[in-house]
Amino acid sequence: MNGWDTILMALRAISRNKVRSVLTALGIVIGVASVIAMVHLGQAASRNVTAQISSMGSNLLIVRVGRQRGPGGVSSSSSPFDTADAEALQREVSGARVAPTSGTRATVVYGNANLSTSVTGVDNYYFEVRNHALAEGRQFEATELRSGAAVCILGQSIIRDVYLGQNPLGTALRVGSSACTVIGTLEAKGEGMGSDQDEVVLMPIKAVQRHLLGRFDVDTIYISALEDGSTPRVQADVEKVLRQRRRLRDDQDDDFQVRDMAEIAQTLESTTATLTWLLGAIAAVSLLVGGIGIMNIMLVSVTERTREIGIRLAIGALARDVMTQFLVEAIVLSCLGGAIGVAIGITATWLMTSQMGGPLVLSTPTLLVAFGFSALIGIVFGYVPARKAAHLNPIDSLRHE
């Protein structure tokens, strides 16, 4: 008996009971489709996180004062940075761009609209380090930075919420108690790490320090390593320079922290990867249930077709032939289910990713593994019924009613 005849025989047996076959394969269809959809959903989420993090700036280090006290806890009792610290870092750490910032919350008012938002004092390096591009207007001029002039650059959310979409260039926006001339707007960046990256008002750092803070503190220093892969070296240099400037002895811990965005990105990615596995595993359980459904129906089928098996054995089928026939039937059934499941899984992935606004990226290994698993389930759960069929006695089977 050759392979093709066996498969044709199986297809014929399956098509004889169409409704039952479809219902039997349904478990596998749902299992395969949900595994594919879940894994792709997880992968899409992971891509989103990575994209958001890289939109915050590549090779980015974030330097803040305070000691790390266990996971998440930061004491802020240590003395703040000042502009001189940032200048020293720029001077002494090679291959890095240093952007000191001073931030606070303030109410911005234009016309009848007002909004409490974060106002960040920056210099022109900030745009490069944080990957902010200007949509319109210009960056700060050297004289404006030196004098702390009352000028500002706005993110798209501010334009939408405060200017109601009008062009803000040249208008005077009240920030806190002083009026600022709008000289530029930023391109939209979207959501990043759970906050709106477009809800920003940028001013020269000296203007924020003088008019809004009343202090010359620098609270966050953003540093971008210019060369890919040089982040660890830059981080070590930054730590060395800061320890010297803050006169820390060798036995003292850092009273500041340098965080590598790439590291945070990795942590987040491994979290989403774990979630992906979890989702996939839950979906795989339904695949298992589908397999049990196949075994159930195949067992019923063997009993129903006892007489047929008897005939086949009488006219010269070997036990092996009967075994193969039922095993192939189970495999064909589960593979058909698997193929339909792959189609539905891809459709579901397409629907979900288009909801999330991302491109449809299909992972071939996921598709292959999900489909291969359905074939495997056919073998595993088809074995018991097939063995039962093969061990029937021809005389008794022929008498079976």
Place this chain on the structure above:
Amino acid sequence: MSTAHDLRIADKIIDISSIFKIYGSGETEVRALNGVDLTIREGEFVAVMGPSGSGKSTAMNILGCLDVPTRGSYRFYGMEVENLNHDELARLRRHYIGFVFQSFNLLARTSALENVELPLIYKGVKRAERRRLALEALEQVGLSARADHTPAQLSGGQQQRVAIARALVTRPALLLADEPTGNLDTATSEEIMHLMQQLNTELDITVVMVTHETETAAFAKRVLVFRDGKLERDGTPQEVLT
């Protein structure tokens, strides 16, 4: 089976000496066959008769290599059958024996042609050759016009013809028929018996047929009567049936 074609050299197709088939043991022991000797030569047409429980069905199962005796020797073309395992018995059936049953036993929802092709599939015959041989067999039983009909679309007599075509498509040496006319009316029974006779004389197929009707048995050249697990009578229809 490499010795397949060597087997036919002996002209004694069936050579049974003192076989027993015993079910159960001790108090509940049942002797379905209780010491039977039987020789059947090529070209014979044998009718097997006897009341139910006489052992004739058990004897047929053993002759058809569906079962093996508990004791005694069964030589099929001189080959010892009683020590063969399931697969070896299946190979023997595949090459030498065709079966016809009382209830036809065709595969439902499967065309006559495909039913007839079935034994050839297991013999490993190629598709085109299979088709040709199956159509030829249907032609021999006069049903080539209905090759694509399913059993449900055929009358009882036609179904039995398909079953006979399925049995003879492998060119068996031995055709075993278990009450082949049991489910058919008199006229159809007669047609089927003429067909069996024709296979016996024209194709040289040895036929062994279980029946309980003397009219049917009369078509045979030799009649065996079983009773209580033993062969009670053995002779021509004239001798046995009158």
